Amino acid sequence: MPLLMLKDLPRYECLLEAAREFPDLDPSATEVFLHLLRAGDEAFRVVESHLAQHDITQGRFGVLMALWGNDRGGEVRPPLSPATLAERTGVTRATMTGLIDTLERDGLVRREPDPADRRMMTVKPTRQAVALLTRILPGHFQRMAALMLPxxxxxxxxxxxxxxxxxxxxxxxxxxxxxxxxxxxxxxxxx
Amino acid sequence: MPLLMLKDLPRYECLLEAAREFPDLDPSATEVFLHLLRAGDEAFRVVESHLAQHDITQGRFGVLMALWGNDRGGEVRPPLSPATLAERTGVTRATMTGLIDTLERDGLVRREPDPADRRMMTVKPTRQAVALLTRILPGHFQRMAALMLPxxxxxxxxxxxxxxxxxxxxxxxxxxxxxxxxxxxxxxxxx
DNA sequence: GGCAGATAGTTAGGTGGCTAACGACAATTG
DNA sequence: CAATTGTCGTTAGCCACCTAACTATCTGCC
Structure with missing residues (x-):
């Protein structure tokens, strides 16, 4: 994704050297930080490239997973609102508006007004969304498992x-x- | 940043339950994957919010750090090209064009044509860039150190x-x- | 009832990431 | 030398992320 700052992380000796100039620099902390970001980024890209093969992005996938999770487990749960989806997927409501726009355009989601509160909308996955997830998930799980194999x-x-x-x-x-x-x-x- | 899919990670029992339906799902691998992405994302945001206080983003900061690193260590090194910066910061050349655009607009870098190869440009940090880094870096290092304190x-x-x-x-x-x-x-x- | 404040969704504007395609130039190869 | 092939930087178009501001609606308090 967009968060790696240095493709080749600095060697530890360089951190030690820089720490002489900057007393605030904690070499081992910096090293952990850089490795964390790099590992997260690379793991993210592995999954992202798989989703891209199915013409879907991480953001949209997250929304579909949240909707799918809500419709499982037997009990009948009320459909989710954009605000709830935003909260669960960790983006702003404005971003969620855009995500739902593209999902709706691609026929994966339907917006319906909430009968009880006229400020609110409800978002429901279509059959195509369920079919898409069914196609994607096995490979998705396989990739996560393969990543952690070592x-x-x-x-x-x-x-x-x-x-x-x-x-x-x-x-x-x-x-x-x-x-x-x-x-x-x-x-x-x-x- | 943009990579967290679930704010509240699923409980391990849910993963075990889902694994009965999806034989490809490795519960411990999935758990590690989700924690990795969440920790990376949160660590990233801590640093990002600090940089934002100085009106700079992660992408621009990465470019400035790459330029700054090139100008240090005594030896005279040739200035960097956009392609080299793109490679070192892990983005495409097209993205680097945009980053350099905004950095140049804000007076933090200068583009100059490469005298030897007329396809190429050179990118040099201005004094303001050095001053900005000098202001940012102590707090930046402090935040990385604070993150790893536990x-x-x-x-x-x-x-x-x-x-x-x-x-x-x-x-x-x-x-x-x-x-x-x-x-x-x-x-x-x-x- | 009526108004203030909170909340839902959207819009507008900005940034940064990507791919694909381009024109300019360099390097290689016949 | 001419033609091909490759590289550099840019552009155009898409997507997703943000903040700030707006409209519509609900809630609560007088």
């Missing part, structure tokens, strides 16, 4: 727990993670 | 090695990783 089960557990620590820490640092001023002030104290 | 040094080493395994595996699976047909055939064998 890792043993215990390595996977370790990796998940370490990634969770980073994600939790990011939540406390990020503006969306609430905390607002406190972490910024602390981090920027020396800036 | 990890011990040995955990960082383990994490890097596990991430490397995934990145290597992605290279063998992805179309850019050469291999072209072979991995696809293997992965799709059961599809």
């Amino acid at each position: 890792l043993t089960e215990s390595e996977r557990e370790v990796l998940v727990s370490l990634l969770q620590k980073i994600a939790n820490q990011a939540s406390t640092l990020s503006p969306t993670g609430d905390g607002s001023a406190a972490p910024t002030a602390e981090v920027a104290a020396r800036g | 990890l011990t040094e040995s955990e960082r080493e383990v994490l890097v090695s596990l991430l490397q395994k995934i990145a290597n595996q992605a290279s063998t699976l992805s179309p850019t990783g050469d291999g072209s047909a072979a991995p696809t055939a293997e992965v799709a064998a059961r599809g």
Whole structure:
């Protein structure tokens, strides 16, 4: 996707050298950060290129998965609104409007007004969407499995727990993670 | 950034349940995949929001870092071309054209024709770019360090090695990783 | 009832990513 | 030398992401 800054990551010696000039630079932290972004980016691209073979993008796929997940599990659940989809897939409502536009144009989704609240719409997947997912998912799962093939089960557990620590820490640092001023002030104290 | 598909990751029991329906679904692999993308995305956003405070984006920051890195280390190195910058930052040449456009508009880089090869341009950072980086970098390093604070040094080493395994595996699976047909055939064998 | 504030969806404008195709030029090869 | 082949930068068009602002509607409080 769009987030890799350096194709060839800097060697560790270069980080050590740069750390002499910048006391704030933590070489091992920087190294983890760069490897995290690179691994995430490459894993993302593997899946993305597969979805592209079915003429679908990650954003649209996420919407279809959210809709599909809502329609499974026996119980009858109310259809989802654009706002709910935006929240579950992690994009803004404005972005969701665009995604639903293209999905609707391609016949994968239908918009219908919500009978109870006239501000709201409901979004429902069409049969073609279900058929498309049925075609895509096996290969999608195979690729995720193939990506993790080099890792043993215990390595996977370790990796998940370490990634969770980073994600939790990011939540406390990020503006969306609430905390607002406190972490910024602390981090920027020396800036 | 744009790569998270599910804000709240599915619980492991749901993955186990879904695996009964989809024999290709490897629950632990899927879990690692989702955590990897989420952690990468959140870490990315932490840094991105800091850069945004200085009116700069990740893509532009990457270009400036590449230019800055080229001008350091004593030796006189020839200025970089857009094609080289594209390769080092991992985007296409077309994308680099756009990035350089906005950087030039904002007075952070200058384009000059290459005297030796009239197809080529050279891209040089301005003084303002150096000043901007000097302002940004301390906070940038602080944020990377803060993100990794919950990890011990040995955990960082383990994490890097596990991430490397995934990145290597992605290279063998992805179309850019050469291999072209072979991995696809293997992965799709059961599809 | 009536008005203030919150919420849903959209629109407008900007950015950055991609592919495909181009013109200009360089390098190779007959 | 001429022709082919390849490379560089750009352009055009698409998509997805964002923020900010808008309209319509609902909710709650006087």
